[in-house]
Amino acid sequence: xxxxxxxxxxxxxxxxxxxxxxxxxxxxxxxxxxxxxxxxxxxxxxxxxxxxxxxxxxxxxxxxxxxxxxxxxxxxxxxxxxxxxxxxxxxxxxxxxxxxxxxxxxxxxxxxxxxxxxxxxxxxxxxxxxxxxxxxxxxxxxxxxxxxxxxxxxxxxxxxxxxxxxxxxxxxxxxxxxxxxxxxxxxxxxxxxxxxxxxxxxxxxxxxxxxxxxxxxxxxxxxxxxxxxxxxxxxxxxxxxxxxxxxxxxxxxxxxxxxxxxxxxxxxxxxxxxxxxxxxxxxxxxxxxxxxxxxxxxx
Ligand code: PHE
Ligand code: FE
Numbered sequence: 001x002x003x004x005x006x007x008x009x010x011x012x013x014x015x016x017x018x019x020x021x022x023x024x025x026x027x028x029x030x031x032x033x034x035x036x037x038x039x040x041x042x043x044x045x046x047x048x049x050x051x052x053x054x055x056x057x058x059x060x061x062x063x064x065x066x067x068x069x070x071x072x073x074x075x076x077x078x079x080x081x082x083x084x085x086x087x088x089x090x091x092x093x094x095x096x097x098x099x100x101x102x103x104x105x106x107x108x109x110x111x112x113x114x115x116x117x118x119x120x121x122x123x124x125x126x127x128x129x130x131x132x133x134x135x136x137x138x139x140x141x142x143x144x145x146x147x148x149x150x151x152x153x154x155x156x157x158x159x160x161x162x163x164x165x166x167x168x169x170x171x172x173x174x175x176x177x178x179x180x181x182x183x184x185x186x187x188x189x190x191x192x193x194x195x196x197x198x199x200x201x202x203x204x205x206x207x208x209x210x211x212x213x214x215x216x217x218x219x220x221x222x223x224x225x226x227x228x229x230x231x232x233x234x235x236x237x238x239x240x241x242x243x244x245x246x247x248x249x250x251x252x253x254x255x256x257x258x259x260x261x262x263x264x265x266x267x268x269x270x271x272x273x274x275x276x277x278x279x280x281x282x283x284x285x286x287x288x289x290x291x292x293x294x295x296x297x298x299x
Pocket of ligand 1: 155158159161162163165166180256257258259260261
């Protein structure tokens with residue numbers, strides 16, 4: 001096997017008989033705060049200011065309120081220690097520094113213990129709009145504010161425990177559970193009294209998708225339905241074709257409380273749904289026009 005040169009995003013890839021596969025590092029690292037360059041702080045400042053503007057009236061009230069309460073500011077990359085002082089008091093969560101994506105089981109075990117892994121490095125100035133893997137901006141700006149919400153904080157822990165369990169059941173169960181994470185934690189919308197809002201981290205950390213998910217006629221916006229979501233494939237390389245809308249974080253918590261084991265069992269006999277398909281049973285907020293959709297590439 002040959003290792004490629006360290007990618008700018010620091011996940012090395014190794015050539016195996018399955019092609020290039022990422023080499024995961026599981027180590028927890030101290031945030032090397034003093035090694036951030038002026039350019040790193042500037043990337044943070046630029047993205048932070050830009051998203052602050054875009055998210056007014058688009059992100060959920062809960063996200064915006066908690067973000068202010070955490071004390072993240074645009075002037076410099078936050079220190080994990082400072083955020084941890086606030087988080088520990090509020091919901092007992094803790095941020096830990098990592099190099100990048102973790103193996104599934106390691107990730108689940110951290111969540112189950114209320115530890116949220118945060119990628120310590122930040123994207124380069126030429127990657128402001130798009131990056132194919134999580135970096136510090138996505139992880140901190142996108143994920144951390146809602147960890148201050150007691151219900152969402154519990155949901156994330158429960159998800160971690162559910163992940164450890166699903167990992168023991170098998171790969172199909174994991175696929176179902178991963179879709180739930182994708183369509184809630186990463187790309188979820190919430191219905192407020194004053195309209196649909198964003199709470200998914202993959203959206204709030206992207207300018208383009210923050211606008212697209214709410215204002216474009218192209219995507220479907222459909223009411224949250226646990227098993228429906230677990231059957232739905234998704235996109236990793238384009239905006240989502242479908243967004244699922246929760247009524248409240250309590251709804252999310254309650255809907256995911258039951259034991260998933262019989263659900264996994266049932267779903268193993270059913271086909272999956274394409275990312276953009278609408279089902280008869282869906283509660284449809286918007287039936288997407290499908291404009292700009294690519295025909296293949298759902299995962
Ligand atoms: N109730 C789920 C199970 O039995 C665990 C879970 C909770 C999964 C919340 C996801 C989110 O597996
Ligand atoms: Fe994420």
